[in-house]
Amino acid sequence: MRRWVLLLGLLLCAIGPETTHRPAARATPAVAQPIAPARISRTYERHRLALAGASFREMLRRGPRYLERLSLDVERAEHHRAFLTRLGLSFEARATLRRLGFVVVPSPSRSRPSILGPGSGAGPADVYYRVFAADLPVFVSADSVLHAWHRSFDAIFATAEEALMMDSLHELLARAMAALDSRVASQRDALLYLAVARRLLVPVWQPPAALAREVGLLLTALEARLPVPVPWLGGVEIVDASQLKPRGHYTRSEELSRYFAAMMWLGRMELTLYDSRRRAVPAREEAAARALAGALVRGRALATLARIDRFYREIVGEANAIGPERLLGLCRAAGLSATCEGAAEAIAPIYAALDEPAYSGRFHLADRRTIALRLLPQRFAYDAWVLSRTTTPALAPPTGDGDDRSTGSPLDVAYALGSERALEHLVAAEQGLPHREELPRALASARRTLAEVPPTRLSDSVYNRWLEAQMSLARTELDERLPEEMRTAAWHDRKLEALLASWTELRHDTVLAVEQSQGGVGCQYPKGYVEPIPELYRRLARAAGRLERLVGKGARSLAAARRPLAEPKIFGPAPASLDELGSIPAFLAGFQETMERLARIAEGELAGRPMSREELAFLNRTVDRHAEGYAGIRFYDGWYPALFWKPGWGEPVTDFLAPRNHKGPPFRDWEAGISKPITADVHTDADRRTVLQVGVGHPSLLIVAIEDRAGGLALYGGPVSSFHMFERPVGGRLDDAEWRALLDGPSPPLPPFFARGYRSGRAAASR
Numbered sequence: 001m002r003r004w005v006l007l008l009g010l011l012l013c014a015i016g017p018e019t020t021h022r023p024a025a026r027a028t029p030a031v032a033q034p035i036a037p038a039r040i041s042r043t044y045e046r047h048r049l050a051l052a053g054a055s056f057r058e059m060l061r062r063g064p065r066y067l068e069r070l071s072l073d074v075e076r077a078e079h080h081r082a083f084l085t086r087l088g089l090s091f092e093a094r095a096t097l098r099r100l101g102f103v104v105v106p107s108p109s110r111s112r113p114s115i116l117g118p119g120s121g122a123g124p125a126d127v128y129y130r131v132f133a134a135d136l137p138v139f140v141s142a143d144s145v146l147h148a149w150h151r152s153f154d155a156i157f158a159t160a161e162e163a164l165m166m167d168s169l170h171e172l173l174a175r176a177m178a179a180l181d182s183r184v185a186s187q188r189d190a191l192l193y194l195a196v197a198r199r200l201l202v203p204v205w206q207p208p209a210a211l212a213r214e215v216g217l218l219l220t221a222l223e224a225r226l227p228v229p230v231p232w233l234g235g236v237e238i239v240d241a242s243q244l245k246p247r248g249h250y251t252r253s254e255e256l257s258r259y260f261a262a263m264m265w266l267g268r269m270e271l272t273l274y275d276s277r278r279r280a281v282p283a284r285e286e287a288a289a290r291a292l293a294g295a296l297v298r299g300r301a302l303a304t305l306a307r308i309d310r311f312y313r314e315i316v317g318e319a320n321a322i323g324p325e326r327l328l329g330l331c332r333a334a335g336l337s338a339t340c341e342g343a344a345e346a347i348a349p350i351y352a353a354l355d356e357p358a359y360s361g362r363f364h365l366a367d368r369r370t371i372a373l374r375l376l377p378q379r380f381a382y383d384a385w386v387l388s389r390t391t392t393p394a395l396a397p398p399t400g401d402g403d404d405r406s407t408g409s410p411l412d413v414a415y416a417l418g419s420e421r422a423l424e425h426l427v428a429a430e431q432g433l434p435h436r437e438e439l440p441r442a443l444a445s446a447r448r449t450l451a452e453v454p455p456t457r458l459s460d461s462v463y464n465r466w467l468e469a470q471m472s473l474a475r476t477e478l479d480e481r482l483p484e485e486m487r488t489a490a491w492h493d494r495k496l497e498a499l500l501a502s503w504t505e506l507r508h509d510t511v512l513a514v515e516q517s518q519g520g521v522g523c524q525y526p527k528g529y530v531e532p533i534p535e536l537y538r539r540l541a542r543a544a545g546r547l548e549r550l551v552g553k554g555a556r557s558l559a560a561a562r563r564p565l566a567e568p569k570i571f572g573p574a575p576a577s578l579d580e581l582g583s584i585p586a587f588l589a590g591f592q593e594t595m596e597r598l599a600r601i602a603e604g605e606l607a608g609r610p611m612s613r614e615e616l617a618f619l620n621r622t623v624d625r626h627a628e629g630y631a632g633i634r635f636y637d638g639w640y641p642a643l644f645w646k647p648g649w650g651e652p653v654t655d656f657l658a659p660r661n662h663k664g665p666p667f668r669d670w671e672a673g674i675s676k677p678i679t680a681d682v683h684t685d686a687d688r689r690t691v692l693q694v695g696v697g698h699p700s701l702l703i704v705a706i707e708d709r710a711g712g713l714a715l716y717g718g719p720v721s722s723f724h725m726f727e728r729p730v731g732g733r734l735d736d737a738e739w740r741a742l743l744d745g746p747s748p749p750l751p752p753f754f755a756r757g758y759r760s761g762r763a764a765a766s767r
Contacts, residue, residue: 072707107122541596
């Protein structure tokens with residue numbers, strides 16, 4: 001059954017497109033005002049100049065002082081024997097638990113079969129269930145909450161693109177192409193640019209006869225899925241065709257895969273307006289760019305373009321290149337016509353006054369300083385920008401000796417977000433290597449830039465709200481109100497792994513939009529404990545609130561948002577039914593309520609307040625509302641599984657096994673009980689032809705000893721994320737299915753080096 005759902009795009013339809021024809025601005029500064037990412041470049045350079053001489057030694061000297069030795073006697077903790085025996089901990093895991101006060105062990109790869117059907121990959125809810133079924137106290141981890149957000153966001157985002165954005169892309173291409181005349185040279189070039197995208201989107205579509213051969217040659221070159229030189233508008237362009245391989249949620253259907261390829265072409269392939277290095281306007285590409293902008297005006301396609309642009313801007317952030325609307329503004333400032341017709345000499349000085357991109361995903365170094373048009377530009381992402389600053393050529397000029405830092409590390413991003421442990425691990429890995437002299441200053445400057453201009457101040461997008469939630473997790477906290485083991489270096493290593501897992505999920509979900517940097521019966525929980533990071537839960541609540549406000553407005557006028565196409569559509573999804581859209585605002589409202597409740601519980605823990613009866617009852621129903629008894633049947637009807645959205649969320653359950661008056665998806669459909677490892681490629685090394693790949697594996701089980709203010713000590717258990725990082729050939733970017741095959745194969749990848757001290761390799765026994 002196809003699943004159509006509404007997200008932010010409906011709001012974009014509801015409030016209408018942004019005004020296309022603004023009053024003409026004659027003064028160059030009015031249109032040369034830099035896009036938001038340029039502000040980041042200026043802030044970074046200011047900090048970089050102020051940090052001349054920065055060194056790793058100085059940065060480490062100012063680092064935190066972790067608690068080095070625990071006073072806890074873990075073996076006297078309540079539930080100690082039960083955790084050891086009922087969960088089958090190995091001797092290695094027991095020793096780690098005694099030494100660190102916590103241990104992370106693999107969870108079984110399969111849940112137990114039941115009357116509901118065969119076992120499936122064990123998701124975080126199954127890990128909670130293992131603790132629940134053993135009659136042991138639960139630990140509500142930040143990892144599991146962030147993971148639930150990722151799974152719901154990814155599902156909503158994917159179905160929104162299927163339901164609305166594919167329609168809009170079909171309409172945009174049809175309208176723009178109908179307004180172009182292949183007999184005019186510049187319009188013919190613009191038509192070629194669009195024809196490649198349309199053929200990627202609709203394989204059965206046939207381009208105009210005059211373009212058929214060129215389109216065929218380009219598509220043949222792109223099929224290599226490698227960085228390849230292609231003939232382009234009288235020259236040769238290096239195109240990283242490996243980026244067109246569908247990844248992330250775009251492998252869920254053939255339609256999404258085609259949409260991904262078409263959007264990636266339109267988001268990365270450029271029509272150069274001004275070459276900053278040569279200080280020249282490439283006549284043919286610049287003319288094609290203005291012809292494309294003019295076709296959007298003549299074809300009445302600007303409203304459709306604005307709808308797509310605003311969708312991705314509100315979800316991810318600002319464009320990292322010039323789009324058609326901005327080019328039209330530049331044309332007006334230069335005195336050109338409303339369709340950008342006129343002499344290129346009039347607009348050249350305006351191009352020259354523009355800021356270069358904050359970073360570029362172009363494969364070839366010589367192309368990264370150009371001012372260029374993209375029909376649907378990929379988006380600026382703070383974390384991708386960090387990797388661009390800490391790698392060649394921004395870090396140091398290329399030397400060609402093979403020792404350049406052309407591939408960054410996820411630890412670069414983690415440190416910029418606030419993790420001190422990331423810096424310590426980076427120093428261990430990078431100190432003494434050649435061409436790293438500027439790395440300390442680059443890292444420190446990037447971190448100060450994020451602190452001065454937080455992500456949501458740059459762009460109030462859902463992506464940036466998620467990134468700020470991760471900053472709450474990254475921050476080093478040594479508050480004496482925290483349990484002892486949470487003030488150790490090992491615990492902050494565990495938080496670092498959780499941070500990088502959530503960052504991987506963020507990049508996985510937005511892989512298309514983000515510009516990649518180059519370079520038993522009667523069971524109950526006796527107790528419960530929420531990982532005490534109240535700011536993280538509140539920031540996630542604000543992210544959900546932003547989606548809720550946007551979706552609510554859009555849903556009220558969906559019917560008015562759809563317009564018939566100018567020509568019959570050859571291929572594309574059917575309109576979403578209004579009946580299928582109503583659950584998203586309710587889901588997001590419930591998500592906010594749960595995050596606020598977790599934040600209040602976490603604040604109470606830090607203040608040393610005992611939990612109220614209501615809070616204890618809430619934790620008692622983390623995965624299952626059947627608090628009065630458990631007979632081995634997994635219902636997935638607690639508050640944690642309700643954090644996972646899917647179509648049908650909120651429908652009444654009619655199963656005879658369901659609790660009386662229960663509302664929610666049928667328990668057989670709960671996403672929370674299924675493990676879904678994911679991967680993302682986050683940085684391309686153009687020199688070594690490799691990509692930096694990161695992945696999230698199956699959830700693991702954390703067991704942690706926590707002492708309360710009265711001196712009571714108990715063990716708690718809950719799911720935590722697993723993170724992996726490795727390099728792949730540039731033509732071997734992994735999708736999720738390939739990553740899962742590698743992860744579940746005979747030689748699975750090892751955990752990151754910094755996580756091996758608290759992870760025990762032997763899986764706990766399955767129940």
